[in-house]
Amino acid sequence: MGRKHFHGQVVGTTLNTITPCAACKLLRRRCAEECPFSPYFSPHEPHKFAAVHKVFGASNVSKLLLEVPEGQRADAANSMVYEANLRLRDPVYGCMGAISTLQQEVQSLQAELHAIRAEILKYKYREAASFISSQVSIPTNANSQ
């Protein structure tokens, strides 16, 4: 009270009264300028905050964001959204399920690569052997002439 209003914002705490961020909208709280969520959770993508809120909880998201340097907070917020969506899709294994699937894929590709490298060695050996035998047969013919 007693604060001057200017274009829907309260001078001093500067409220985003027109477009509160997705977090403040969900949590039904005032979205002040210093809101830790507003730079990373746009009101146009409410599902992003809904996901991190469900998995990590609002206070943990805010704590995790504030623990990283400001220039990396957008990446941290996005990775939390990604992680939360994986947990919501697979409540038992979450991102560990995705990591385990990828690790199996890497192992199977490495095994395939190992086998195909052995095959190519066989071809290279056969080619070298046929080249040597062709080189060896010339002097033999030359002597017989």
Place this chain on the structure above:
Amino acid sequence: MGRKHFHGQVVGTTLNTITPCAACKLLRRRCAEECPFSPYFSPHEPHKFAAVHKVFGASNVSKLLLEVPEGQRADAANSMVYEANLRLRDPVYGCMGAISTLQQEVQSLQAELHAIRAEILKYKYREAASFISSQVSIPTNANSQ
């Protein structure tokens, strides 16, 4: 009060007064028989609950555990510990960093496999071509004799 004590347990709520689980130890609360954490967070591995507590928060861990069937809760707890440790090790990218590294590894292995398959085709083609030319040269000699 008024409850009968039996071997360190309060009959009725059955407290684990001798060995409270890692969660109840950290949260300094009574570890009752119906404790949602005790089957999954042994007091001998306190770092496991400490990690999930830091990243997800105790109430979210309990909520996430109760949302999956009982037979899968141990797996869910372990995957949460795994995920939390990745986030603590890499606060910006967490498990998304691990997933992205593995995806790049899969792509690079697939590219290598693709290249080596093309190389093997070249060998097969050369071998087939030299076989055909050796077959073709026989009738030519036969005609000239």
